[in-house]
Amino acid sequence: MIALGLEGSANKLGVGLVLHPNPTNAKYSGPAQILSNIRHTYISPPGEGFLPKDTAKHHRAFVVQLVKQALREAGVSAQDVDCICYTRGPGMGAPLQSVVVAARMLSLLWGKVLVGVNHCVGHIEMGREITGATNPVVLYVSGGNTQVIAYSTQRYRIFGETLDIAVGNCLDRFARTLNISNDPAPGYNIEQLAKKGRFLLDLPYAVKGMDCSFSGILARVDDLAAQMKKGELRDAETGELITPEDLCFSLQETVFAMLVEITERAMAHVGSNQVLIVGGVGCNERVQEMMGVMAKDRGGSVYATDERFCIDNGIMIAHAGLLAYQKGFHTRLEESTCTQRYRTDDVWVQWRDD
CATH class of the missing domain: 3.30.420.40 (ATPase, nucleotide binding domain)
Structure with a gap:
């Protein structure tokens, strides 16, 4: 067929x-x-x-x-x-x-x-078909959706999700703040800048049970970007000026750490040692890496696909x-x-x- x-x-x-x-x-x-x-x-x-x-x-x-x-x-x-x-x-x-x-x-x-x-x-x-994951906990992250999901009795059950905006929307909107190109995708361009970041800034970490909130993080990093553009934002220890790369790095590290936390909690709850990452943000190499560290500590594995399928x-x-x-x-x-x-x-x- x-x-x-x-x-x-x-x-x-x-x-x-x-x-x-x-x-x-x-x-x-x-x-x-x-x-x-x-x-x-x-x-x-x-x-x-x-x-x-x-x-x-x-x-x-x-x-x-x-x-x-x-x-x-x-x-x-x-x-x-x-x-x-x-x-x-x-x-x-x-x-x-x-x-x-x-x-x-x-x-x-x-x-x-x-x-x-x-x-x-x-x-x-599509993720299950391409990766061969059997019965994983699914982290679905995209511009419009953020959910932690597991299958049970012919339904995909939602264990946790965003309470406001999706993680991809958070990244995309910050790309607009920095006037970053949307070609090929704003989240991809943020990822490339984040790879060059040196300083990790303290941002709100909003995990509420199994759910996440990203609007407060976005508001705070937007404020820091405004200070950076005025030349008023420096690293507390070295005194060096904070760059767009540092802000992208800090934002990624914080939001991805939140996603890893709620995914690990869902894995413990359902007794799974597999994580499948799907959605456009799932192409991000850093979220795959962070999830891989967590899964390895639990004796599990991470399944993800490239941009053709994410x-x-x-x-x-x-x-x-x-x-x-x-x-x-x-x-x-x-x-x-x-x-x-x-x-x-x-x-x-x-x-x-x-």
Whole structure:
């Protein structure tokens, strides 16, 4: 079976085609084969975020082109596709709507079944497929989401999450404060600057049980950036001026330490020694390194993927959608809506056996 996946919940428009073997089996078995993975990103000017209306306009302009390109690269035709999978949510309203309209159009033109997919579950299932992690605690970190998740009785249960903004949003907004380029991504550029940081500044550490809060940290580091720009911020011991690299380093170290803490607590609770990191921030080498130190101390291991699968993409939607489709799930055309709020634990994970 072959599925076409459309992802456009934020500024990245992704189209992917995935093949699952053994389509006659009631239970999915065998590895998925990635036929194509096309992505195009709307990049806003430095110091600015991406507005929903501009992002939606970008998705509408490029979706047909990307679908055609994906089919060519996969070497398949519309007739070979079994279902059209699209991101139902969560995400930004206008971009989600653009992708839903495109999915309906293809469904009607090609006479194919629609499958609405939870964006978060798409990340998890793609991560499990690529890394081979069996039953890990999942750290899902992206621009719009921060959650610690573990599977139980056909649901992905949320053990902890952000109480305000997501960790990726925190990093992205600080990139705007420093007027850092959004190309290829603000979080990536912060990561590169952080590698050159020398001084670790004291920032608020806001872990509340299993949950985190990032808005206070952002407010404090924004204040420090204002002092730095005036030449008023120095290291307490050496007296040297603090640089943007030092601020990026301090911000990363603090927020990632918070994420490691709540992930370790979830591992202890469920008795797991595996951590799977998914989402766009999961590409960050430093969070992978810090999580690896923690997991090693517990006799466990960390599973992560590169930017092809961490960053929003169409194949994760196609893969998760096809898993559900093979169990008989589909979305009727009149019910093919999208929503900005669609929790991970709302999804019935019927393709997994306890």
